[in-house]
Amino acid sequence: MHDAHRETRRDAPTDPHATMHHGHGAAAAEPPVGPREGHDEHQGHGTQDAHGTHAGHSPTMFRDRAWLSLLLTLPILFWSEMIQDWFGFTAPAFAGSDLIPAALGSVLFIYGGWPFLQGAGREVRRRQPGMMLLIAMAISVAFAASVATTFGAFELDFWWELALLIDVMLIGHWQEMKAIGQASSALDALASMLPDAAEVVRADGVVEVAASTLLVGDLVVVRPGGRVPADGTIAEGTAAFDESMITGESRAVSRATGDRVVAGTVATDSAVRVRVDAVGEETALAGIRRLVADAQASRSRAQALADRAAAWLFYLALATAAVTFAVWIAMDEPEQALERAVTVLVIACPHALGLAIPLVIAISTAMSARAGILVKDRLALERMRTVDTVLFDKTGTLTQGAPRVTDALALDGNRDGLLALAAAAEADSEHPLAKAIVAAADQAPRAGEAPRAAEGFRSIAGRGIVAEVDGHVVAVGGPALLRERNATVPEELERSTEVWSSRGASVVTVLRDGEVAGALAIEDAVRPESLDAVRALQAEGVRVAMVTGDSRPVAQAVATDLGIDEVHAEVLPERKESVVMSLLADGRRVAMIGDGVNDAPALARADVGIAIGAGTDVAIESAGVVLASDDPRGVLGVIRLSRASYRKMVENLVWATGYNVVSIPLAAGALAWAGILPSPAVGAVFMSVSTIVVALNAQLLRRLDLRPA
Numbered sequence: 001m002h003d004a005h006r007e008t009r010r011d012a013p014t015d016p017h018a019t020m021h022h023g024h025g026a027a028a029a030e031p032p033v034g035p036r037e038g039h040d041e042h043q044g045h046g047t048q049d050a051h052g053t054h055a056g057h058s059p060t061m062f063r064d065r066a067w068l069s070l071l072l073t074l075p076i077l078f079w080s081e082m083i084q085d086w087f088g089f090t091a092p093a094f095a096g097s098d099l100i101p102a103a104l105g106s107v108l109f110i111y112g113g114w115p116f117l118q119g120a121g122r123e124v125r126r127r128q129p130g131m132m133l134l135i136a137m138a139i140s141v142a143f144a145a146s147v148a149t150t151f152g153a154f155e156l157d158f159w160w161e162l163a164l165l166i167d168v169m170l171i172g173h174w175q176e177m178k179a180i181g182q183a184s185s186a187l188d189a190l191a192s193m194l195p196d197a198a199e200v201v202r203a204d205g206v207v208e209v210a211a212s213t214l215l216v217g218d219l220v221v222v223r224p225g226g227r228v229p230a231d232g233t234i235a236e237g238t239a240a241f242d243e244s245m246i247t248g249e250s251r252a253v254s255r256a257t258g259d260r261v262v263a264g265t266v267a268t269d270s271a272v273r274v275r276v277d278a279v280g281e282e283t284a285l286a287g288i289r290r291l292v293a294d295a296q297a298s299r300s301r302a303q304a305l306a307d308r309a310a311a312w313l314f315y316l317a318l319a320t321a322a323v324t325f326a327v328w329i330a331m332d333e334p335e336q337a338l339e340r341a342v343t344v345l346v347i348a349c350p351h352a353l354g355l356a357i358p359l360v361i362a363i364s365t366a367m368s369a370r371a372g373i374l375v376k377d378r379l380a381l382e383r384m385r386t387v388d389t390v391l392f393d394k395t396g397t398l399t400q401g402a403p404r405v406t407d408a409l410a411l412d413g414n415r416d417g418l419l420a421l422a423a424a425a426e427a428d429s430e431h432p433l434a435k436a437i438v439a440a441a442d443q444a445p446r447a448g449e450a451p452r453a454a455e456g457f458r459s460i461a462g463r464g465i466v467a468e469v470d471g472h473v474v475a476v477g478g479p480a481l482l483r484e485r486n487a488t489v490p491e492e493l494e495r496s497t498e499v500w501s502s503r504g505a506s507v508v509t510v511l512r513d514g515e516v517a518g519a520l521a522i523e524d525a526v527r528p529e530s531l532d533a534v535r536a537l538q539a540e541g542v543r544v545a546m547v548t549g550d551s552r553p554v555a556q557a558v559a560t561d562l563g564i565d566e567v568h569a570e571v572l573p574e575r576k577e578s579v580v581m582s583l584l585a586d587g588r589r590v591a592m593i594g595d596g597v598n599d600a601p602a603l604a605r606a607d608v609g610i611a612i613g614a615g616t617d618v619a620i621e622s623a624g625v626v627l628a629s630d631d632p633r634g635v636l637g638v639i640r641l642s643r644a645s646y647r648k649m650v651e652n653l654v655w656a657t658g659y660n661v662v663s664i665p666l667a668a669g670a671l672a673w674a675g676i677l678p679s680p681a682v683g684a685v686f687m688s689v690s691t692i693v694v695a696l697n698a699q700l701l702r703r704l705d706l707r708p709a
Contacts, residue, residue: 380624
């Protein structure tokens with residue numbers, strides 16, 4: 001993350017070099033994002049929202065009800081006539097002992113069954129019948145049958161089955177909620193990265209205050225091993241910072257006076273003083289937390305399919321239970337009719353189907369956040385698995401984005417004077433290339449008096465800049481500027497610039513009053529990780545392309561070094577979107593990788609837009625996925641995550657659907673001829689086991705390594 005990039009993102013200057021060399025235009029505006037309110041312990045997590053019938057419930061609640069319900073179940077079992085017959089014992093008899101199962105069973109129905117009855121009411125009000133309504137219907141039918149049996153309407157001993165049914169349901173939901181809580185712990189982990197206290201420099205010394213009371217403008221001390229309490233700029237000192245919680249990179253990064261630091265990062269070796277410029281919901285960490293929460297709550301295409309399947313499963317279960325009851329009644333088996341119908345309702349609960357997708361979403365989003373991959377659009381992540389072409393912007397993505405002047409040739413022989421002239425014209429520009437020219441001029445022992453400040457600075461999109469310096473009209477730009485101004489490059493200068501271009505340098509020509517005064521060679525080093533990124537993507541069967549506003553020789557030199565398959569050079573910023581469109585027209589599935597500023601139209605047009613090196617700027621509108629690190633190898637992590645999470649979704653859906661295809665006929669009594677007639681309690685066990693299988697399969701996703709090798 002370079003400060004120049006950060007300033008460009010936020011301020012979006014209309015700098016010609018942003019189009020001429022760097023290939024960028026206006027930054028997308030960041031929308032105001034306020035704090036998320038009204039979320040309790042579990043609401044607000046993606047799994048919870050998608051599986052919203054548990055809203056307001058917690059693992060602790062299910063655990064406590066399960067244990068107390070089990071205690072109530074023991075005497076119900078002990079005084080059950082059927083259990084006594086099975087195990088050959090006789091329970092003590094006394095006045096009212098025969099009513100113990102009915103009395104405790106009624107208490108258990110109200111106490112243990114209340115979460116399901118409450119959830120059923122919520123589904124009815126929303127007109128979204130599902131899992132909770134099926135469970136509530138099952139235990140209600142079982143309760144009614146038990147009451148009717150107590151008054152002699154049936155010859156059933158059903159209280160113990162009702163008790164075990166509720167016990168199994170409570171235990172199953174307890175384990176499910178634990179899995180959801182583990183998957184959603186990413187938000188809690190992000191919140192825990194902020195220190196509780198901060199040391200603030202006051203007039204009378206350093207005092208410790210609550211981090212939540214910090215204000216913009218405060219000067220805080222961050223000691224070795226301490227976390228930065230709020231976003232800010234280093235005012236004094238130099239230290240290496242562990243920024244892995246933001247970027248996913250394990251290497252410490254050196255930060256000095258004037259550099260920005262982010263809340264939650266750790267100073268590893270030295271103390272620094274930081275001037276606070278963002279607190280609370282305005283910090284980068286808060287922005288990341290919002291992205292994680294929104295991504296976990298976002299819906300996917302697979303989730304929409306699962307929701308429709310779960311809704312149809314409810315009606316299928318209801319119809320099957322009715323038919324089952326009617327068939328067994330017709331066979332003059334009223335007791336079996338009741339038991340089979342209840343078992344169908346229990347075993348057909350779309351529990352596993354409802355959990356299949358949300359749990360994968362929660363886990364994959366948490367994993368990606370820890371690896372510095374911030375998912376803004378869940379559908380973009382899903383589409384990433386189908387991408388066959390990755391289009392990289394060059395500058396700041398494949399290269400370091402910190403160019404420097406490596407050569408200068410003035411036709412009048414005054415190299416330092418040429419640098420000073422170009423620097424004066426570029427002084428108002430924020431682009432990295434302009435900064436490189438200004439920096440080179442500052443370091444040069446200038447000959448004679450330096451030019452005065454430029455006047456009338458203006459940009460010419462995709463060509464260069466023009467300003468008036470010392471009464472001369474000075475233009476600085478590339479080949480497009482020369483063509484527009486009909487300027488001819490002298491042969492002696494052309495020979496030198498050809499050599500520069502052949503080694504991959506950008507050539508910037510300086511014109512004074514319409515005549516060529518000289519040229520500068522500006523080079524931007526290729527990132528060491530770029531070669532690994534290109535090779536890894538190609539190994540995955542992905543074609544790698546590059547788009548840049550630089551000249552073709554410069555672009556080709558970088559492409560040759562990296563082994564890139566396809567090069568689009570001398571592309572004006574407004575034409576980058578056209579490059580993406582042409583690739584799409586060829587039937588390609590395209591992911592565009594840029595730094596999230598002037599690549600906005602291309603990022604938005606691509607199947608997947610990925611902003612790379614975004615660092616603290618986590619609200620880039622044009623990108624569906626944001627890589628906090630500037631390591632291009634992170635793109636491979638996005639592809640792997642997309643493929644792995646989709647695979648887990650499909651596996652879970654196949655399991656959940658297959659389970660119902662087999663279990664519903666079994667519950668209805670299809671194998672009654674073989675003596676296989678599962679009771680409602682056994683059906684509840686099967687349903688819970690199917691849910692646990694789905695949860696465990698989703699947890700296997702955690703084994704995926706998303707960090708760059």
